[in-house]
Amino acid sequence: GPFASLFSRLRSDAGVDPEEWTRLEETLILSDMGPTLAGEIVTELKRQLGKSPSAEALRGALVALLESKFCEGPRQLQFSPNAKPSVVLVVGVNGTGKTTTIGKVASLLMREGRSVMIAAGDTFRAAATEQVGVWASLTGVEVVSGQPGADPASVIFDTIEHARAVGSDVVLCDTAGRLQTKTNLMEELKKIRRVAAKSSGEVTEVLLVIDATTGQNGLRQAEVFHGAAEVTGIVLTKLDGSAKGGVALAIESEFGLPIKLVGLGEGLNDLAPFDPKAFVAALVGEETDV
């Protein structure tokens, strides 16, 4: 691909020619980080290195600059030290992988020895409850669901109260996919957030699930979802595909929202903690063992 060839070219000792700068910019754009960020990066590299640095110098500076775009926020999922249960809301636009991520996170937390309950808070989409039920049974986790069309905030509230009664550590809350332009659905999300906060649990995470194939609309998604639900972190799904997920870097650098987890497939264990160094390496096509 273009990334690998970029870096193999940058391995040579020859100075970088003007065309190489164009290709570098195009490579960055191809990752979906957007023309603005890509342009800024190229300008900054030229400022640091002059117009014709050695390939080696460019390579090092590029990696360092990309890595500096990430924020310092904690990448570990946060849990409450005192309240029980900790509540994790999973939100995002349609079809990004929210429900699948819930299944994967449930499995991860169970393996860590935490007791988990799932709230089937998507009461809208056809067979959403059924889907979440399959994931729950795969992981042996209890799921609480409402009738189709039921108020999602109540389903989530009831699940949290039930989890508290039986002493679960964590409640993972599925929500229906919603485009950030749908005002009524974003109001519904605010209500979910509010009602969950009033429950006897503590909302410790609001995870925004972003599909790695997403282009520049990801920035709007982050902005609006963050405004409505105080997002605490990003889950970047479908990174097992050919898309690089560069918009997640743009989101992290613009809104300071840490990418916490990445989805790498459709199976229970296809979830990994986010590693900025490995992400940058993949973005620019460096060979890596990670």
Next chain:
Amino acid sequence: MFETLGERLEGALSRIRGKTRLTQADVDEALGEIRRALLEADVNIGVVNLISERVGAAAVGAMTSPSLTPGQQVVKAVHNELIDVLGQETYRIRFASTPPTVLLLAGLQGSGKTTAAAKLALLLRRQGRSPYLVAADLARPGAVRQLEILGAQAGVPVFSEPSTPVEVATKGVAEARRLARDVVIIDTAGRLAIDDALMDEVSQIQKATQAHLRFLVIDAMIGQDAVVTARAFDERLELSAVILTKLDGDARGGAALSVKEVVGKPIAFASVGEKLEDFEPFYPDRMASRILGMGDVLSLIERA
């Protein structure tokens, strides 16, 4: 969040107002803004390069016209070029001379295939056809149930059985024939373009069913990867057309241009919501406006 192309061009070109000769720098600046607008709309960079060349000449022409609003003239010229790329005609399904017409839907995970299958079924039923849905996604949890629920809402029967995707599809077509249904719509599992095993599977479904029409379902929010996806699915399935989904959001939808340019197949339908009625023919002119920054383009053009 993004300034529209019109606004940016007005800024960039305000200097040339009243000039009798354009400098290369004026032209480059305008072309740069056009490029940027297309990239912010997620048009693939390779496609942007191709389109910029094509658009370039028209844009220069517009800039040299004795207009007081060179920016608007350029937007209008670019808009026309985009419509040309997207294609002028609305798509019509060509039904097989011997029914049933078999229609296969494929695409990435979560792009909207199952929903589109039911929407298409409803549309065809309302046009007096007797469609039949086949649930050939046995991978995703709850996929069959999802199609059954949506099929019931659409008033269209759904065939399913717990065998293999190829078998379900084959039997589904046979069953449709037996029941004298005239269109079969096969829903398939989501798959990545680089997943060889699953790409083999969908091409086997295609071979086994001899699907007359193969539709790629693609999410309007997709970024630069749209071309990789479209090319890969086209290589395996020889796509007939594309369905663009989730156009009810605010994604500019540059994928429409990318896909059209790369696979050269028409965009047949636009999916514009989660309800089964939210499905309409694709209008290239509206899409061109959207890619360039929505309704304000039309008003700009009216003023131009």
